[in-house]
Amino acid sequence: MNNPCTHARPMARMATAIGLALALSGAASAVMAEEFPNKPLRMVVGFAPGGGADIVARLVGAKMAESLGQQVVIENRAGATGTIAADNVARSPADGYSLFLGSQSTMVVAPSLFPTLPFKPEKDFAPVSQVVTMPLILVVNPALVNARTVQELTDHIRKSGDGTLSYASSGQGGPQHIAGELYAHKVGTKVTHVPYKGESAAIADVLGGHVPYMFANLPVALPHISSGKLRPLAITSLKRDPKAPQIPTLAESGFKDFEVSTWYGVFAPANTPRPVVDKLSRSIRTALDQGDMQAKLGEQGFTIVGSDSAAFTRFVGAELPRWSVLIRDIGIKPE
Structure with a gap:
């Protein structure tokens, strides 16, 4: 007859070993977090200097450097909608x-646009903090x-x-x-999309008269x-923005429920130790709590x-399915 104890002992030893390994791992992570950082950090931005992402990265990075005691170097790797970075x-x-x-x-x-991306956001990254959000402005x-109103621009597009x-x-x-495709979809007329490598280049061509809007x-x-x-x-939030209260929303301008806002947040690679994250x-968050930082942003x-x-x-996790459905309903395809 088999003695249950002969099976129990190895299992107990295994459980003890696993527990010890986990404890050591946790202790190592805690020590790593206590010593972190002991060299400069880098924050990679997927868009060219001068755009919204770059502005946020440089403001936040400078304040993080103060609290962490190490420089935060901003590295711009523009292209492919930020996916290269x-x-x-x-x-x-x-x-x-x-x-x-x-x-x-x-x-x-x-x-949702590029199913063959070399990374999966939900698996390959550890979200650290959502920093800011903002509406777009047409x-x-x-x-x-x-055109002085959305309706006048709409009429102009339809006549063109x-x-x-x-x-x-x-x-x-x-x-x-x-936002551009959603607007064109609601207008019911095809409009040609001209993509640039970053917002600075895009707005420069609008200012230069090469693209109208x-x-x-x-x-x-x-x-x-x-x-x-x-x-x-108009702006693309559902409510007027207090920074520009005189500008109506797209929803007020005849495009019910039109909402496309942008946000920026900091991510670390997946499996970054939790204490470090x-x-x-x-x-x-300490940086964002400071009065001068709030004023600048x-x-x-x-x-x-x-x-x-x-x-x-x-x-x-909630944004992924919401945008997937929106892209599918508008019918946006990779160009």
Whole structure:
């Protein structure tokens, strides 16, 4: 007869070994977090300098450096809707020293447009903190389009004929592209999409008279609106923005439930130790709590979020299916 004890002893030893390994792993992570960081960090941005993502990264990175005691180097790797930068960070060591400033264009829209992406946002990244959110603003070059309302621009598009008119965006799959296609879908007329490698290049061509209109990030567009070089028609949030309360929403302008906002958040590679992720998250939220930081981001048109890792993870998980359905319903395809 088999003695149950002969089976119980090895199992007990195995359980003890597993418990010890987990304890050692947890202790190692705690020590790593306590020593972290002991060298400069890098935050990779998937868009060119001067755009909304770059502005946020540089402001947040500078404040993180103060609290962490190490420099946060901003590294711009523009192209492919931010996916080049995202892939670079996804393949980096999971030690907290490589971070990605992601947006919904890269982390929740691109997976629906490009099913063969080399990374999966929900599996290859650890969300650290959602930093800011903001609406887009529909602007026209008044020298090219004499429209003062969304209805006047709509009439102009319809009279121009299918595909004759074009609009600019910071890149395929970004919120500006999605907003442009959603608007064209609701207008019922084809419009030619002109993607650029970053918002700075896109808005430069609108200012230069090469493209008549675009959906721009509010902080990038505001200085050109103030100078009169761009004319604002509407914003893409459901409520008017307190930074520009005189500008109506698309929903008010005859496009019911029209809402496309953009957000930026910090991600680390998957399997980055939880204590390190939490330390990074606290550093970001500490930065966002400072009055001068709030003033600078507010002046740029951003609304501060500053979520912790758990809340940001839930948010991204809810965004993925929402944008997938929207892209499918509009019929957006890779160009």
